[in-house]
Structure formats: C-alpha cells, structure tokens
Amino acid sequence: MSGMRYEAPGSVDEAVALLADANGAARVLAGGTDLLVQLRAGMISPDVVVNIKDISETHGITAEGGGFRIGASVSGAEMGENAALVAAWPGVVEGAELIGSTQVQGRATMTGNLCNASPAADGVPALIAGGATCTIAGPNGTREAPVGDIPTGPGKTSLGNGEFIVAINLPARPANASDAYLRMIPRTEMDIAIVGAGVNLVLDDDGTCTAASVVLGAVGPKTITVADAAAALVGSKVDDAALEAVKAAASAAATPIDDKRGTVAYRTKVAGVLAARAAAIAATRARS
C-alpha cells in the first residue's frame, strides 16, 4: 500500500517508457473497474499505476478500412451509443454492454476486460469470434496481434514488458454477416459468467452459412474456439439440425471445472444451449 506511484502520461511513448522502467511492477489503468477492486482487496500491489486515458490514441471509435478501430480507453457505454458499430457488430457490443451495471458501463473498457484475462470475461468471446486484432505499443514499436493471443491463462497475458494495447480493431464486414453473445449468470446483472458463448457468421444470398466462428467463455482456463461447431454451421441454413450439432459440439468442447459458481455438468450442458441460441440469433440478425 505504501509508496505506490500514479502516473498519467500524455503520449504512447511516455507510457511505454514508464511501463518498461517498472520492470513488471507496473499496471495499466483504463476504466479501473478490475484494477481498483483488486488494489482494494490487496490482491495486487504494483509500484506504479499508469493511467492511459490522457493518451489521445486510446480514444474514439473510428471507421477504418471498412472495419472499426476502438481505442483502448473507450467505455462500454460509448460503444453502445455508436450506431454504426452496433449495426455491424451487435454481438461484440452486447458482450461489452453486459459488463456490470450502468455505472460500471461508463468506465469499463473492452481492452481492460481482455487484459484482465479472466476466462469469464464477457467482452472477449465475441471479439475472438469476430476475428478482432489489437494494436500493441511497446519498447520496440507497434505490433498487431489477434485478440485471442492476448490472454494466456487466468490473470495472465502475452504482453511483454513495457507493452500495452492502444486499440482493438474489428475487420471489414461482408454482406449478410452478424454476431451474437449470450452468457449465463444466476441473476440478471452484477455477476460473473458461468458460461459465455459468442458466435459470428456470414450467410450467402440464399441464407446458407459460408463462414462461422463459435467461441466459448468461462468453461476452461481460456476461451475455447469450437471448430466443430463452426463446421456444423458452414454449409447449413442454420436450421434446427445445424443448431443441434452446434449444441453437441459446444458441450463436447467445454472443459469447465466445478467451483463455487457452477458444476461441470451444468456448465457443459449450458455451453451447448447458449452456443446454439447465439448462433440462431446471429443468423436472424444476418438475414435481416
């Protein structure tokens, strides 16, 4: 508790320098809805906290190359207010908007959700299903990496010393494409997912699925990309038979544990249920 430093650099380079200097004893502060809770609970005690919200590159949602660039400081509430983003990526936005409550929404960011590296993070499965990447600044300049490569296990990321995420990028959307995210919690808000399922898919003009991705959260140490479920969707009209196959594949792929939040049997079954429901919602959105 004693001697913790707070810094609010105004540029990417300054932030990188501060982070690199601290040699792993620094923490990035975005919305702080995970960080402050962990600080208060005594779970972490960094030497320096680096607030990135004064860095202009971390702000704004911008259309880029047919896709979107979402700054690392953008809150869930800002995403929900961006009509173009909501129209193109309703599943990504609903994942972000499930986080916490109205108050938490005003602060919490997708990037913070990703870098907190909880297997149950609600913002992450739809991002991975959507093929999102992130722009990472570090001592050696800037690099791009798929979102799915960032969390490496509960609370752990692949970010190197001095690195932080500046923005998340969603790719260009073909026609008839959409996504959806669903989660299971025992109440209606203010809880942690015991199962999450994100589905992104593309239909052709006849309504036949040409590409799909199904990603599960909270049923393993990391998100799980269910290739068999995607395969069951591709080539189908996303009909009942395909959805049954998605359900079976998702349940088969889930590797949950028994803990205070849910049992293996429950999570395995519900992973299938939510994957199939999310696929049906994504398909309905893609058709309209």
Add this chain to the structure above:
Amino acid sequence: MNEQPKQFKWVGTRTIRPDGVDKVTGRAMYGADLTLPGMLEGKVVRSPHAHAKIISIDTSKAAAMDGVKAVVTAADMPLADPTPVASGEAMINLRDLSDNVIAREKVLYEGQTVAAVAATSADIAERAAALIEVEYEVLPHVIDVLEAMKDDAPVLHDYMFTGGIKPKPEKASNVANRVEFSLGDIEAGFAAADVVIEKNFTTEPVHQGYIEPHAVVADMGPDGKVDVFCSSQGHFMVRAFVAGLLKIDMSKIKVTAAEIGGGFGGKTTVYLEPLAVMLSRKAGRPVRMVMSRDEVFRASGPTSGAALTIKMGATKDGRITAGDATLYFQAGAWPGSPVGPAAMTAFAPYDLENVKVVGFDVVSNRQKVVAYRAPGAPISEYGVESIMDELASELGIDPLEFRAMNGAKEGTQAAYGVKFGTIGMQETIAAAQATEHYKIPLGPNQGRGVATGFWFNIGGESCAGIRINEDGSVSLTEGSPDIGGSRASMAIMAAETLGIDVNKVKPSVVDTDATGYAFVTGGSRVTFATGMAVVDASKAAIDEMRARAAMIWDVDVDGVVWEDGHAKPASTNVGDFEPMSLAELAKVANKTGGPISGHADINAKGAGPGFGTHICDVEVDPDTGFVTVLRYTAIQDVGRAIHPSYVEGQLQGGAAQGIGWALNEEYIYDADGKLENPGFLDYRVPVASDLPMIDAILVEVPNPTHPFGVRGVGEVPIIPPLAAVNNAVAAATGVRFNALPLSPPAILAGLADKE
C-alpha cells in the same frame, strides 16, 4: 386497495419522512460516520480455521509497532457468567456471547475474533494485526446440520448434553436442545386422512444482507464512563451486553443510536462494541471499528439452515386431519437457533386438530446464527406450505380455496398454545382470490404459486416522552432505533392523539441516558409497542394540559375535554370558556405550573398476530434452469397502516429477501470449512433487475388492543416467498423441488432427473 375510513386526520396518510432529507443528502450519521479528536482505528484478527484449539497468542510484535496504541485478547475480558439474557427474540448465554466477541480457548468457526488492535491509522492497525502470532491445534470440523448430529461427528462443546430429553444423555453431543409442541392425536388424524404426503426439505443459512456493515465508535474516560456510538437494532441491548460482558455498571455506559443501514434482525447482538470499549480502555483514546463486507459474511449473522421432515394428511373433501413436522436447525457455533419459533409457527396458519412438531437445535462450525425477520418461521412454513400445495393439487382443489377451507379464524386453537383473537388470515386469502394477478393467464414454462405465512409479533418494553415546547411545537423522544420509518409513524400517532399538525412534532430516537429502556427494534414491535407508549405519553400530556386549562378557568379538571388540539369545557354547565389550543396553553405554561410534558414507560401486551398470503408467477428456462419472477403480489393483514408507504415497503422488502432466499442465496464452504463466497458477488441477494414490481396489498383488520389498531408488519412478508416461489416453480416445470436455493444448476439437475 380498500378505502380508508375518514376516521383519522394523520393516521393512514403518507407524510414526509422526518429522517428523509438527512438520508438523501448524506447528512445522516451512520455507525462509521463519527470522528472524534484523537480517535484510533481498530482491526480484528480472525481465525483461519473452522475448529481449533488456541495454543498461544503472541501480540508482542504488534504491540511494539509504531502507532499501535492497544492490543486486546480474551485475557482482557472478564470471564462472563453463563446466565441466559434476552437477545432480540431469543435468550443468549453471556459466556457464549463473550466467546463470539473474542475467542478464549477454542475457535469454533473460520472468522471468529481472536485479538484486536487499535492504532493511529487503519493501515497501521491492519499491518499490526498481521503481526499477531496465534498458534492453533487444528481440530476436525463439521458444517452441515445432519452431519453434526451423527455419532462420530466432532463435538464442539464437551460440556453440552442435549436438553429437553429425559433422562439426560450420557454423551455430550452437538444437539443442544429438543423442543416439542403438540395438539390432539396425530395417529388418529393420519388414520382419518384419504391422502397423506410426507417429504424431506432442506434450506441453506442466509445472511440478513444489510448494506451497512457493523460499525462503532467507543470512548472510555479515565473515570470509567463509556460513550458508545453505533449502528444497532437496540442501543439498550448494546448497553446491556457491554455492561454484562465487561462488568461495568449500566449507568456508566451511554449508547447513542446511529442511523442504521439495515439490520433485519442481524443487529440484535454485539460483535465490535465490546472490543472497541476494551481497546479504548487500554489506549485511553476513542476507537472506531468498522467491519469489511468480508468480515460481515465471515463473522456475523446469518439465520439457520435446516433439514425438515413434514407430513400432512387430508380428507377427499379438503379437510386437513393432521400435521407432523421434525425440524433440525443449525445454530452455528453455540446453541440458540430459532427452532422454537419455527416449531410454533409451522402449522399456525391453519385450524388443525392434530399437530405434532419436534425441533432440534444443533451446533456446528459456522457463525452463530442471529435473528433474521420472523426467525425460523420462513423455514418451517416453507415445508408446510409446499406440502399444502401438493395436497391441494392431489385433491384437485384450488390452492387458495384449500387454504381458506383450513385457515385459522378468530377462536382457532393454535398448537403452540394460544387461541387466536381477531385475526385476518381469511381476509388475506379472500383478497388474494380477488386480485387481477390471480386470474392472469400463464404461458408455456410459466407457473403460479401461492403461500401463506404467520408470525406472532411482539410487544415489550418501550418508553416515550412528549414535551410541549413554549412555542407549541412538540419534541417526541423514544428509544427504538428507526429501521423502517418508525419516526414517521411515531410523529403521526402523536399528532393524531394531540390533535395538532404532524409537522409540529419532531420525533427523535435519543441515547440511553435520555429516555427509558426500550427492548430491541425487532419482533415487529416498534410501531405497536413504542407507538402505544407515544399515544400514552401524548395522553398524559393532554391530561396535564386539561389540568392547566381547568386551573385557568377555575373549574374541575373533569369539566375539561381535549378535542381537536384544544382544551374545551366539557359542556355548557362547566362554563362559557373560549377553547384553548395546545400552543396557547404552552405559551402560558410558566404561569400555570411550569413545563408541560407527558411520559409513558410501558410493557406493551396484546400484539396482534400477523398473516399474509403471497402470489408468485415464474417462468423457468427448461434448458438453463434460470427462473424469472414475472409477477409478485404480497397481501397482508397489517391491522392498521399508520404510514402506508412504509408498510408497503416492509411487504416489498420482505418479499424481495424471501425471493433471494428461495432462488440463489447460500453459503459455500470448502473442504476445510472456510467460506468461499464472503461477498455480494457470489452471495447472491437479488439485484433490482432480478425482481418485478412487487405489488403490496394492505388488508386492515385492526388489532383491538392497540389504540389505532396496529399489528406488527415487518416479519410476516419474508415467510411466504420461499414456498410461493417453490410452488410456482413446481407448476412451471412439473417437478416438485424440496431443497433451497432453486439456483439454475439445481433446477436443471431436477429437470434432468424427471426425464
């Protein structure tokens, strides 16, 4: 809603709450809000083990730390007498209470206090606490109630032999006590039945979930006088317990009631207060202590979890012939579960000839239970009301009709001893039958459940003072911490009795030096009993004012009546005098004998029993087991609603808490007996979005013993929800569940078993 007869000017109106502005502007002082010069911050060292012997405690490193001003252990607390004293609605043993405040020889649950530190900052106190070295010999532990009753279970207290059975058992056990209530002959009753249903049920312990954690500031002077400021449901209770535990004269202890951010029964005992006094005594400075939420969950509350067996029989035409119940209640680490009231209330809503209820009070390695709204009744009535529903459906009778056919009425003999006077059980059922809600058609996967509930309500000791100020305003003092808007009701009852504007009355809950003794705010007693004291005090002030008018007019006091806030001649025979208002009499009080006041110190009798009937609609997701509460209506006989908004609030709040109990709340322990969910994230009370608007319907069958007809209202509404939800889920799924909570995994497992 029913029409309010135009009988009263203030009673039954929705006046502005006297404590409202302070609360919404943040001016109200809660337990942690007092800061005194030189004040220290205190922190507690808690047991990491569920059951262990304390071998040694070394406080030297902590005591030597810069900024540390006092360290206390059980050695600083006198050994308490093991004499039972009243605590809320239960009796408590001071020795057990002392051990719960600070462990002496053994720790009996994870989180039990073993030492406390006071330092110049919370940070220093916390670091000092971490330096206190406690050596333990870990003992085998037991958490579950049925496990704790087994022959080979670890025994918590080697001196405890089950009470209530003869001859006295030869072996010590975890069963503290056995109670029994019976009426008629259940064998004969079951023999006369056409349908008999018997089931086992379980419920989990649940926390009261008040938002304000326990908090206290204590200051002991060098002359031994003690000031305590804290959030509790009874500052006289705090005074008695601090005096009893620390062997200090009550007259030397002044306790001031802070505003209270919820209690629900959970603040009818002490945890931090004696520690803060001990620390202050040692340090010679004021000490503040505030629990974290983690500490609240690990070391305070909850109410019991239980295992029940309920058996009921009925004839084809819908008459219940017998009820039989066996209740096993978790008491926590020391005896004192609410199994007694649970046994008494179990079948009380019904007019039955043959009843038998046996209850067991069982200790195990978890927090000592403390009162929670209608202690015990929600648990036993959950089992009974679930069977009631099943019987009704077996017999093909509408569940409300079935309850009406068997419901208690005036003159019904209850198994626990009383013959009911004027009660409103039947009226609440009739009101439920008349609701729109009961007629709304249901969709697929939806179900409707009903349940009733009964609670005694209590009276007890209360004092009130009415002072007529020189300007005609009125200061009202009393000693019942206001937990649900009672100051508003006190002002209304005083204004109604005195015949003045309610805004002329300022009600205050004053410290233990400034008013006479009041029993805790609990048992749904305050509006009834303290209200009665307020009416009596107002009447005493009126008598004094009549006497003053009589003196001025030079007539006999019997010739003066009090009407509409004025002293008037009783008739023209008395004389032709201009009526004198309260304000006019106040103005000349110095010429007629001095200050005018009225006081009442009473032990209120004749609390009216309370009955409620609830209707709940749910939808169950058959693939995830998620239960959505679609509609909820709570109907209750409230006697008379002095301030209807706060009565409705009681019904809504009780229903919300009962729904949480039914759906999600539970304590999760690991294999070592450590609590895994000590926070609101994983201890799931309902959040606002989990609940529909809860419709509250007030039925008014006035209690004849109260001047305005008041019955207690705070406890009944938490009783019916457990079974109402359970019955609704059964209707929606076709599966009868018999374990709470009905969490999604439990529902899905139950649905899978059906297939």
